[in-house]
Amino acid sequence: MKVKTLEDAAAFVKKIKICTVFPSEKTEHTSLYEHVNLPEKQPGEKGWGQRVEAVWPWKNQLPATYPDEIYYGKIKGGLAVLMEMGYLDTVHFPAAYRPVNSLNPLAQEIFEKVQMEPWATPDLRQEMIAAFGCTKSQFDTALKNLQISLNVVRDCDAERDTWLSFSEAYGEIWNRHVSADE
Numbered sequence: 001m002k003v004k005t006l007e008d009a010a011a012f013v014k015k016i017k018i019c020t021v022f023p024s025e026k027t028e029h030t031s032l033y034e035h036v037n038l039p040e041k042q043p044g045e046k047g048w049g050q051r052v053e054a055v056w057p058w059k060n061q062l063p064a065t066y067p068d069e070i071y072y073g074k075i076k077g078g079l080a081v082l083m084e085m086g087y088l089d090t091v092h093f094p095a096a097y098r099p100v101n102s103l104n105p106l107a108q109e110i111f112e113k114v115q116m117e118p119w120a121t122p123d124l125r126q127e128m129i130a131a132f133g134c135t136k137s138q139f140d141t142a143l144k145n146l147q148i149s150l151n152v153v154r155d156c157d158a159e160r161d162t163w164l165s166f167s168e169a170y171g172e173i174w175n176r177h178v179s180a181d182e
Helices: 006-017 050-065 085-096 105-116 119-132 138-146 172-179
Strands: 019-020 070-075 079-084 152-154 161-165
Touching: 006 019, 006 050, 006 070, 006 079, 050 070, 050 079, 070 085, 070 138, 070 152, 079 085, 079 172, 085 172, 105 119, 105 138, 105 152, 105 161, 119 138, 119 161
Parallel strands: none
Antiparallel strands: 019 079, 070 079, 152 161
């Protein structure tokens, strides 16, 4: 399937069930990028080229445009993925979810903040560095692990990277798989 438009990309994700945004040797999953039929950056051309310039915003536009059909998140290894919502519910969530209390203390603190209210990445990072003396790298790793473990998700409607609890964004899936006492 050759992808040229956002609609083609949505059909691709729904058909394939899960794909990374860009190629990686760390996974067996194909990438959306590999299936986009737009030109690569040409010698002397400014910017990223049409292919990257299409795929990069699609990772945010797809779940915003098709919120009940397409999910954007991270998988083990920190890879960005798009997946069909039924796959997320029946295959990925049961395999990937880890309770927040199984993560490191910094991740737990970040989760507590996000659970209370949505936070944009720069504000949350600044708050955590000031409060806990962590490094930017430690913060980024903790946030990535919260995504991989399906405790936080990117708010698809936000202009900036803003984080919500998974249970707030996808309550039906959460309630099907996580007991109330977790």
